[in-house]
Structure formats: C-alpha cells, structure tokens
Amino acid sequence: MRYYPDPARDIDLRRVNRAIEEAFAEHARGHVQMPPKLYVTLEKGDFRTMPAYIPSLGIAGVKIVNVHPGNPSLGLPTVMALTVILDVETGRPESILNATGLTDLRTGAAGAVAAKYLSPKRKVRLGLVGSGRQARAQVMAIGQELSITEVLVWSRNRANAEKFCEDPLLPECRSEDLKTVCDCDILVTTTPSREPLVMDRWISGGTHINAIGADAPGKQELDPAILRRATVFVDDPAQAIHSGEINVPIAKGLFDPGRIAGTLGEVVIGRKGRKSPDEITVFDSTGLAIQDLAIAAIAMGSAEAIDLPFL
C-alpha cells in the first residue's frame, strides 16, 4: 500500500482535463458505478463519503471529504480530503492519496471540460466571482483548453481580488466591480453565497457560466432568471437537484427540474450541447466521485509515494 502526501504537486493539468472528460463520458454511457454521496453531520461541519468504480480506467475507490466553514480561523482549510483506491481484482487497499489539492484540481478540470464544449469562443475574457483556491483552479484548467485574453475578478473583499491577480502564473488579471466582471465570455462563480450575486441583466447572450460554488442545500450564486433564460447542464441530475446551483430555485418553484438540458457527460459524447452562439449556457457543478477517481489515476502515475505495510 502506498500513501501519496502531495499528489497534486506538478500534476499535468492537461492530462487531468482529459481524464475528467473521459470519466464524464463514461458516466453518460452508463458505464460507471457511483452510489449517491453519503452525508454525516458533525457539530461544526460535515463529511461526505463518495465511492465509485470506473471499469474503463480500472479504478475503484472512495473519497472522504469534510466541509468545516470555521476551519480557516484555526489555520486549517475548510475542505480536506483523502481518497482510498482499491485493487479492482482483489479489493485490496492499494493507495491512499491526500486529496485536498486534488479536489480543487478535479473541480477545476470539470469547469475546463464544460468551457471547452460549451463556450462558443476559443479566445475568451474570463470573469471570476470569488477569488479563492477554486477560482485559481478554474483559470489554470480552462487555460489548458482555451486562450484566455484577460481575467476580471470580483471578491466581496476587494483586497482579496487584487492579491489574487498578483499570481505571476495567471494571464493578465485585474480586480473589477461585480457588474463589469459579468461582462465576459466565460463567467465562473466560486463563492459560498446563499443568495444570488449575479443579476440577470448583467449577462449577455453567448456567455457560458460555470456555477461552482453551490454544493449544498441552501447555496446559490445566480439570479434564477438567468437559469430560466439559459440552457442548463449539470454534472449529475440527482446531486444538482439536491445541492447544486439549481437547488434553491427548484425548492422555491422558480426552476423546473425538467428544464435540465442534460449532463456534462452527454455534452462530451455529443448527445447534447450548445445550439446557437447566442444562447447562455450554464454548467452546474456539484462534484462527482468519478472525478476523484479519474484524477487519482493520473496522480498515482507520477507523484511520490510512501510505502506502507498492509497485512
């Protein structure tokens, strides 16, 4: 058995995007096993257990991930994760990966796959609502697929947006007000908001939106009028209805789940997609266990590991 303490380091983002793309395609083909995430509630947060099996990649395992919003005040990340990989032939535990960084990257990769297939333009101005770790992961992953001409960033705390842009690995980047950020080709929302931040009137036809922040009941970032005007794709319908961007509008009767246009996997295999350059497309991401397995498969190929006795 091997433990990978830092498998996100130096990982090839383009290979990650391809692996995530293939995992979504297998999901659309019905070739994966992925029971619904299990939630256990603790006093100050929760943890989620996410098992899956992707036969075409020969990989099976479980990600265990917490969400503790008070952790940053203790100097710890809000989200930390481990992934356990089993040998598919014998069920023997094969690898354990620190999946905290991988979780950021696999979510970024899903956004990149969505942008690749759903953006009508190849050269794009990227708008970011939120300036945390996931915002950066989205820029880096999308940059593998499309040419990013500039990045406009809004944060509730402007200083955070300005600090974000200091990263020398990013494309040209500047802090802007929220409305200006929304005037872009691809908008990425990554906040923990529980009320709409992005107003319908700010979004032009042809925009693609990655709605990443909402991952639990009660969270939302977009004016529901955007969802009604847009073509909405999800990673997994059951998870999106339960905890994605559409969860609050559905609960309030402002969005009909029957309006979900399809899954990202269906887009990847060409069964669904954008129909015109003028429509607004939304990718509602909640995060799937198969993404965690796909990125683990890449990481195990190159990252440094510690050997551990088992049996």
Next chain:
Amino acid sequence: MRYYPDPARDIDLRRVNRAIEEAFAEHARGHVQMPPKLYVTLEKGDFRTMPAYIPSLGIAGVKIVNVHPGNPSLGLPTVMALTVILDVETGRPESILNATGLTDLRTGAAGAVAAKYLSPKRKVRLGLVGSGRQARAQVMAIGQELSITEVLVWSRNRANAEKFCEDPLLPECRSEDLKTVCDCDILVTTTPSREPLVMDRWISGGTHINAIGADAPGKQELDPAILRRATVFVDDPAQAIHSGEINVPIAKGLFDPGRIAGTLGEVVIGRKGRKSPDEITVFDSTGLAIQDLAIAAIAMGSAEAIDLPFL
C-alpha cells in the same frame, strides 16, 4: 496523520467487548449517525463503504471493506479493510487503520455481547458451524464474557475443524458431526452458506444462536423453522432484512419482519431481552459501521503507528 499497520495485535478483547457494547447501546438510544452501507460491485467481488459518527465516543469515520471469495486462491484474505478516522472538530483525517483484523474482532465482540445478554447459562458448551477466522474470533470474545467448558466444531472439510482445534489458546475443543455440534448452549454459525445447514430438530430449547455468516442477499445458514420458533434479535433491522440471516426467509415469505424482537442495542439497554430460560434466541449479525469506530477508538489508544504528513 497516523497509520496503524497492525492495530488488532495485542488488543484487549475485554475492552473491545465493552466498547462494542456501548456502541450498540448508543445505537438503541438513537445517539449515533450511521447512513446505510453503500455497496459497489466489482467483477470478482464487491466493496462496502460504511461511514458513522458516535458523539459519546467523540469518533467519526468510514470503514472501506471488500468481499472477494476468490482471494484465498491468490494467497489473500477474502475480506480486507481500512478505517479512516476524522477529527470531529475540524473534519481533518486523523488516523488510518488496517481494519482487516479489527473487522474479525469487532464481529466477534458483537457475538460476545449477544451471548452475554441472551445466553441463559454462564458456563456454556459452544458449538461452531464453520471453522474459519470468524469462528476463532467468536470463541475468544465470548470467552471474555462466559465460561466455555468445551468447543465442538463442524466444518464441511473435517480436516479444517481438526486443525482449528489445534490452537493452544482455545478451550477444550473437538471436531464433531453437524448434528452433535448443534447440541450445545451457544451455537455460532460463520459459514458463507446459501442454504440452511442447521436443522430445526437439532436445536434444543434454551439455546442461543449467533448467526454471523449471512451478510449479503441470498446467504442463509439456519432452517427458517428455527427463526419462527426463536426470539430473533438483529444488529440493525434495515441491514438484517437486506442481507442478514433473515433475508432469504423474508424473501420467500417464511419469516415476517414484524417478528424481529428488537436490536442488540435494545437488549443491552434492557429494553428487550430473553423472557425464559427455555426459549431459543437468535442474534442475526450483519456488521455495523459503529462497531468499526468503537474498536478503532480502542486500538488507537495502544497500537503502534506510523506518522504520515498531511497538508
């Protein structure tokens, strides 16, 4: 983060029995969180993901365990397991335990708790149907609670039963035919059988039976007539109906789930129990995630660990 490669070694079986007993009591009081086990099917077996949280023990985590019947031909155990423990305050992964041996022991401990409360005698003749690792774990755990005068063992392969009895740590032990083994005070069945092995006419009033082997749909070891005559306790009703000793009789209309007398936890807290020395009692064990957490809590207190970097 710490990894415990061999946490079952030198563990205090009596302390394990007490921790398992307390976990069952908390289960009966409704003080634990334990979503239903998730099953993922692989080509040659399956794996199960078992998260839980026991607030009174301050422990939360997930066991991941496979069942691959063909493994022994490869020199590997049928069942292997890892348990991941999270810090309940922050959700941070705290410990990883090799849970293969612990799984044997926590199942044995549940049998010991059942025998302690449900056997009408304190000095007992123990009958074993099946002579594998779990049979031994049951004897060792029950021996902490009751005085075992002799052990009678049946195995489909008589040589295995004879070999079993060579273990110098066991009480007086001999191989017998199946019918003779059933003439005992406490009968423990631990086989992977898919048809009844133990016939109703062989079981005398007053016998307590630990039905351990059936842990998946289609498995059974007891003549359903025994279940109809007995007072049947389960570890968890939903799991027992799905995959315990009662699963096949229920599916065939030979046992009414309404006849379940209660849970082992309810027995421990005195809400349910044996009513007369002459009745037959059955404990139908499927294995609960809270047992895995309870034994992990004991093991982490004493076992040797390897420090691992995390973050």
